[in-house]
Amino acid sequence: MERSRLLQCLAADYMRLRDVAGTGLTAPVPSCPGWTVTDLVRHVGQVYLHKATVMQTGAWPVAWPPPATVTEDPIALLDRAYGAVTHEFSRRGDTDPALTWHAPDQTVKFWIRRMAQESVIHRLDGELALHIDSDPIPDDLAVDGIDEVLRLFVGYGSHAWHEDFTEALASAKGRTVRVQVSPRGPAWLIRTDPDGATVASATTPASADQSITPDASVTGDPAPLLRWLWARESTPTTDAHTPIQVEGDGEAIKEFRAMLVASTQ
Known part of the structure; x- marks a missing residue:
């Protein structure tokens, strides 16, 4: 998929998760046993921040997650983290170097794709938790x-x-x-x-x-x-x-x- 399309999908699923989660942060997430919607949203926010940090520093963080993210309002964290990771994407080209866990692909494009796919799966989790009909997933x-x-x-x-x-x-x-x-x-x-x-x-x-x-x-x-x-x-x-x-x-x-x-x- 092209960069612009992946970023479009990432934005849509971030907003969908944000909107769905706001209707019931205490609901259990059946597809992630032991989590509530708060845990789900906090996880996505921490993932976004982690990738932003990796792109900024070129290294895996020694300690994760940052203590502040454990107590921060989950929706506020999600918003802040989405802003951070998309800001880092905007400063880099697809083929710019970025540390990843996939040895053959050490580029920014890897993380753009990964965050788009991370987001669609976790907004499904939010919809399942709150018994809300799922938004369509685009075929591409x-x-x-x-x-x-x-x-x-x-x-x-x-x-x-x-x-x-x-x-x-x-x-x-x-x-x-x-x-x-x-x-x-x-x-x-x-x-x-x-x-x-x-x-x-x-x-x-x-x-x-x-x-x-x-x-x-x-x-x-x-x-x-x-x-x-x-x-x-x-x-x-x-x-x-x-x-x-x-x-x-x-x-x-x-x-x-x-x-x-x-x-x-």
Whole structure:
């Protein structure tokens, strides 16, 4: 996605979270067990401030979060932090250097994308907490988010932080899951081996892939598929009535879900 579009989506989801949260800061967040909406908003504010600080200093903060952010009014913190991170973005080009956790991409654009995707997932959390119908997720943002969670969180993360995936990989046997944006959108093949996951683009439609027969598949429109991957369905505790089509080997799907949990929580 282009920089301007990512920043547009970031602004929209920051405002949506702000507006939703203001209706009930004490509500529990079902998709983030143990959190209230106050905790959710404070977390997003601290994340924004963290990225602003990293861009300013070129280093990971030694101690985080700053003590003041723990007691600051959460909405005020969110506003201040959003202003700080977008100010840092405005001072830098996409390819300007920035320290990130993804070794192949040490640029400002990485953080622009990451903050846009962070914001859409957490405004879903706010909507779920307060039982408010979700604003639509634009297709382009959802497809980009699907790619990010599969390639960076599952693929890269399972190798870079292998110790966090020990349980999820305990029974890995080289199973492959195909994730497909319907009806004829992009697709990914995720193969899980004991040393981690490998993620590759898949040719669409599925019948064109003659060399690989996946053990299972997960198919859906962009927004529902992004929500499924992040376990942010309308009813987070069940997959019943989901607009996602899950087919194939149940063990492959279970293993894939375990990889998602390990990489996103």
